[in-house]
Amino acid sequence: MDRVIFRYFPGDSLIHRFDPRIKLPGCALFCYAALQPGPRNLAITAGALLAAFLFARIPLKTLLIDFLRFVPLLTALFLAVFFSSDDGGPLVPAALAAGRFALLILAGNLLIQTTALSRISAAVRWFLTPLPRRLAGRLGTMIGLSVGLIPLFFQELEESRDALKARGLRARKQPLRWAVKLLTPLLARVFLRTEEMAEAMEGRCYSDERSSLPLKAQGIDWLFGLAVILLVLAICQT
Amino acid sequence: MKIIETQGLGHRFPDGTLALNGVNLVVEKGEFTILAGRNGSGKTVLMKHLKGLLTPSSGRVLIHGADLRHLPPEYRTTVGLVFQNPDSQFVGQTVMEDLRFGPENLRLPEEEIQRRVQRALDITSLRDKADRRPHTLSGGEKRRLAVAGVLALDPEVLVLDEPFSGLDLEGTKDVLRGILALHDLGHTILLITHEVEKVLAHAGRLVIMEHGRVVADDHPSALLQTAPRFGIHIPKKADLSDMTWIE
Ligand SMILES: Nc1ncnc2c1ncn2[C@@H]1O[C@H](COP(=O)(O)OP(=O)(O)OP(=O)(O)O)[C@@H](O)[C@H]1O
Ligand SMILES: [Mg+2]
Numbered sequence: 001m002d003r004v005i006f007r008y009f010p011g012d013s014l015i016h017r018f019d020p021r022i023k024l025p026g027c028a029l030f031c032y033a034a035l036q037p038g039p040r041n042l043a044i045t046a047g048a049l050l051a052a053f054l055f056a057r058i059p060l061k062t063l064l065i066d067f068l069r070f071v072p073l074l075t076a077l078f079l080a081v082f083f084s085s086d087d088g089g090p091l092v093p094a095a096l097a098a099g100r101f102a103l104l105i106l107a108g109n110l111l112i113q114t115t116a117l118s119r120i121s122a123a124v125r126w127f128l129t130p131l132p133r134r135l136a137g138r139l140g141t142m143i144g145l146s147v148g149l150i151p152l153f154f155q156e157l158e159e160s161r162d163a164l165k166a167r168g169l170r171a172r173k174q175p176l177r178w179a180v181k182l183l184t185p186l187l188a189r190v191f192l193r194t195e196e197m198a199e200a201m202e203g204r205c206y207s208d209e210r211s212s213l214p215l216k217a218q219g220i221d222w223l224f225g226l227a228v229i230l231l232v233l234a235i236c237q238t
Numbered sequence: 239m240k241i242i243e244t245q246g247l248g249h250r251f252p253d254g255t256l257a258l259n260g261v262n263l264v265v266e267k268g269e270f271t272i273l274a275g276r277n278g279s280g281k282t283v284l285m286k287h288l289k290g291l292l293t294p295s296s297g298r299v300l301i302h303g304a305d306l307r308h309l310p311p312e313y314r315t316t317v318g319l320v321f322q323n324p325d326s327q328f329v330g331q332t333v334m335e336d337l338r339f340g341p342e343n344l345r346l347p348e349e350e351i352q353r354r355v356q357r358a359l360d361i362t363s364l365r366d367k368a369d370r371r372p373h374t375l376s377g378g379e380k381r382r383l384a385v386a387g388v389l390a391l392d393p394e395v396l397v398l399d400e401p402f403s404g405l406d407l408e409g410t411k412d413v414l415r416g417i418l419a420l421h422d423l424g425h426t427i428l429l430i431t432h433e434v435e436k437v438l439a440h441a442g443r444l445v446i447m448e449h450g451r452v453v454a455d456d457h458p459s460a461l462l463q464t465a466p467r468f469g470i471h472i473p474k475k476a477d478l479s480d481m482t483w484i485e
Contacts, residue, residue, distance in 0.1 A: 008331045010369040118335050145329065152326065155373070196326035203289055203319040204329075204340040205391060211345045213338075 004059065005066035009113040015056035016114045019221040020123035026228040027111045033232040034103040039092070041235045042099050048231060049106055056114050063109075070105055074098045117143075122213040137208040152193055160186045239267040241316065241395055241426060242288055246297035249283055249450075257283040259450035260297065265395060270427045272458070274434055275447035276469040281430045282322070284447070285397050288428075289319050315344065318393030322400045324380040328372040333364055333383055336372055340391040358386040361423070362416055378409030382416055395426040402433055410436060410483050418484075434458075434465070435473055438481035446470065 010016075018026075034045040053060060075098075082094035121140035128136035160182055164170075171178045242265040249258040257280045265271065273281055286292045287299055290306045299306040301313045321327055330336030337358050341351040359365045362382040367375065372383055381401055388396065398417065402410045418440060421427050429437065438444065438458050446454040446461070446468045453468060454461055459478050466472055473481075 008371070010332050010371075116335055117331050118338065155325070193326045196321065196323055197329070199286070199291055200319075200321055200327035201329060201339075202291055203321070204387060205314060205343040206339075207343050207345075209345065210342040211347070211351065212342070214348050 004062045004113070005069075006109050006112050008116055009056075009058060010116075011057060011114065013056045013114070014220070015052055015110070018224050019215055019217040020115050020119045021126055021215060022217060022221045022225045023111065023115060024120070024123055024127075026225055027107055029228050029232050030107055031104055033228075033235045034100055034107065036235050037096070039096060042096060042103070044231070044235060045103055046099070049103060049110065052110055053106075056110065058110070058113055067102075067106070070102070074102055077101055118213050119215070122215055125212050126215065134208045137210060137212075140212070141208070141210070149194065149197070152197070153190055156186060156189045156193060160189065240264050240300075241267050241302060243300040243303075244284075244287070244297065245300065247284070247287060247294055247299060248296035249280075249287065249292060250295045257450050258287070258294075261447075261450070261452055263445065263452055263455075265426060265428060267394070268424065268426055269443055270421050270441050271429070271443040271445060272434060272437060272441045273428060273430045273445045273447065274432050274465070274468075274470050275453075276432070279447040280450040281447055282399055283450075285319060285399055285428075285430060288317050288395075288397055291319075315391045315393050317395045317397060318388035318391055320381075320384050320388050320396065320398040320401065322403065324384040325373065327384045327387065328380075331371060332369050333359075333372060333375075333386075334368045336383065336387055337390050340387060344391065354390045354392065358389040361389060361419060362386040376409070377405055378412045381405065381409070381413045385413075385416060385420075389420070393425070395428060396420060397428045397430070399430045400432075401429065402431060402436055407483065414482075414484055432470060434470055435476070435481045436483045439479050440482060 030045065030048070033041070034049075053063070078094045078098040081097040082090050121143050124143055125136050125140040128139060131139075163185075164178065164181055169178055169181060242263070244261050244263045247258055247261040247263075248256070250256050259280075261280075261284060263284075273284075275281055283292065287294060287306075290299070290309070293307075301309060301316050304310055304313060328336050329339050334355060337355040338351055341354050346354070359368060362385055364379065364382055364386055367379060367383075372380065375383060385396070385398070385401075396417075401413050401417065405413060414437060417427060417429065417437075421440075429441070431437065434444070441458055444454070444456065444458040444461050444465070445452055446465065448468050454464055458481075462472055462478065
């Protein structure tokens with residue numbers, strides 16, 4: 001149950017410490033680069049991403065196991081491209097498409113794994129500075145919270161599923177009945193938990209206008225931004 | 239000095255349940271009070287009123303003499319609530335981030351946030367867990383984190399709802415020691431529990447609720463005979479000084 005993919009992985013690496021205001025657009029630019037055609041570009045971007053993962057000291061083996069859950073999706077993509085392209089050698093473009101998509105997933109994952117939500121929401125708040133302070137604050141917190149609620153949801157899901165199993169109801173044998181029996185209490189519990197969470201937040205003096213995590217861009221952050229831009233330029237030039 | 243005072247506090251839920259029925263309770267500075275009573279007697283509802291999370295159907299709550307509904311900003315953090323279920327109280331991805339939540343809400347400057355987070359980590363002995371994800375902590379550690387999150391607001395009064403439920407001997411001792419340390423540091427403690435035999439020796443006052451009312455309020459030694467009548471388990475022939483899980 002303790003997956004590592006798409007979950008913050010606390011650490012102190014360079015990748016962790018990059019200013020999120022540069023990391024966020026940097027990640028978007030990287031995705032843009034990864035989408036450029038050609039096997040050479042795919043290789044370069046994949047190499048860059050792998051280097052970033054190593055730098056961030058993410059346990060690659062566990063990540064790989066977690067990544068397996070995306071294999072059906074990638075296979076579907078592969079097959080779709082394979083059967084839709086009519087130019088010669090459809091194997092290559094299909095593989096490239098699947099590879100690019102995998103890169104996108106991993107790039108997004110790296111961002112989430114190495115950036116605390118509070119830093120992401122501080123960056124979002126910074127980008128939204130032109131908006132009224134309250135609204136920017138609320139959006140920033142909303143993003144943080146909705147991701148924060150996900151583990152809560154999964155915990156409840158797990159418990160509800162086990163409770164059904166204990167009572168002998170299995171998904172494989174009676175899927176419809178199982179789904180209904182699962183969803184009704186699950187929703188009720190999730191609402192209860194959300195309410196509890198809202199109460200706890202209010203109890204901790206929640207307000208829309210909060211002090212935000214101070215962000216500071218240093219030389220190294222700009223260097224990182226520059227490196228991503230160079231990578232994109234190099235790929236788009238060819 | 240009175241910190242909290244409820245005057246004729248009543249609460250009726252929309253479904254008609256009368257959860258509180260004229261509660262008059264005064265919490266004095268520096269007290270260690272235990273609030274006990276049967277399931278459904280209104281303890282949790284009362285606690286929520288002390289922070290203004292519910293609106294009274296009748297009566298009122300005063301904090302330092304000021305009505306909670308028009309509370310001056312400096313009293314906003316006078317009362318801190320630690321809820322029963324720690325899991326739904328965590329909003330941060332790491333222990334450290336979770337502790338920042340309260341001070342950030344108060345819009346404190348960064349140095350002050352840091353100072354309070356470090357203090358809360360120290361008092362609850364969670365310093366070496368600062369980078370852990372809250373949901374991966376043990377039951378006792380989760381409870382301590384929930385306390386730490388509220389401590390970071392620097393409340394005068396800490397109200398804890400069933401802080402021992404689901405904890406084993408070690409976990410209970412752990413949390414109990416933390417609470418006693420907070421009391422020694424000058425925090426006023428209002429502890430909700432029906433497992434009084436775990437803490438009663440440390441308390442200076444026992445308040446018992448039944449059907450939304452306060453039915454007894456005295457020094458624990460004066461209530462040893464009466465308490466069982468209200469569903470509170472007191473071990474037979476036990477000395478008050480034995481009623482603690484800490485040697
Ligand atoms: N949201 C609600 N809607 C309706 N009734 C409620 C609600 N919350 C609590 N009650 C009722 O209010 C009464 C007091 O509940 P409360 O949770 O304060 O009890 P408690 O003393 O904390 O009990 P326990 O020891 O089980 O925690 C109960 O009868 C309960 O059913
Ligand atoms: Mg309760």
